[in-house]
Amino acid sequence: MNWDNFERVANRMIQLAYINVLWIFFTLVGLGIFGLSPSTTAMFGVVRKLIRKEVGIKIFPTFWSLFRQDFIKANGFGLILAAIAYFLYFDFTFIQLNNGRFDFLLPVIGFVLISCIATALFLFPVYAHFNLKFLHYIKQAFLIAITSPLEVLAIALLAGVTYFLLSLFPGAIPLFSGSVFAYFATIISIRAFRRIEDKKKISRT
Template sequence: MNWENFNTIAYKVLRLAYINILWLLFCILGLGVFGIFPATTAMFAITRKLIIGEKNFKIFPAFWKYFKQDFMKANGFGIIILLTIYLLYFDFKFVQQNNNFQFLLPILIFIFISFIITLIFFFPVYSHFKLRFFQYIKQSFFIAITSPIELISIGASAVVIYFVMTLFPGAIPLFSGSVFAYISTILSFRAFNRIEKKKNTLSEVH
């Protein structure tokens, strides 16, 4: 590895650390609950810019811009996500404590899996597409069920990052969120591009 390649990699690592610090700070700025979702959408938006090679922007002003403009919408999705988690938790507890409703367990498991795979692709989809409110959820689910390789890869990367962070907790403030955003966005791009090629092929056929 020559010095120029080393500098390029080091610069990328530093930017990811900077983005992760901003993510944590803006989560705190929004009092945690109200900050985590707009901060996460901003993190994915900035990460997307880095991946597509956009250079004419400064990270902090861009992060602040995305945080502000998506604050209400991101928290709207946040309410839906948290409400879904709560309802699923309550329903699982209810079924466990009432044997007469055990038949509902497979349905709840199906809903839970659908929720998780949709959530995996939600933030990359949100940062990449301009859609109507509920179309983000629909599109995330559609891409998830048609992209098993990318879905498994993103899930595996999340597990690996989790275990690395448990081994090196000092890296949590620097890389816990941004590295996952970077990897999941790259993998999501593969899914987006493949689906787009299929659409173009079908359009040419018709």
């Protein structure tokens, strides 16, 4: 690696560390429960701009602007995801407490669980990339997920690797716990977006 490449990688790591600190800080500003989702949408929005090499991007003003702009809508997504998680947890608990009488429902619930996880993996990249109506973000994330199994597996593997590395190096959590995942998840997601857009162009010709 020559000096220019090293400097570029080092600068990007510094930027990601700064974004991660902002992600944690604004999550705390929103008292955790109200700050996590808008902080996450802001984080994905900023890393997308970095990946696209938008000129003159200033990280803090951009993050703050996205956080304020998307606060209510992002918390709406967080509420929906929390409600789905509670629903699935309740269903699994209910089945376990009934001594096998409802085990026939497990494949259905398992399918719903996998679908929800796949949709959630794409939700924030979709939100950062597209300009849609509220519920259409969830629909678009679901449609992209079911048509992009390789990207779903890649993002899921990325989440697992990120968790494993952070468990080995917990000191990196304040600097890279969310931003590195968001950065590479966005790169993977953009690949899926471009493939779908190319297919639409072909179908129109």
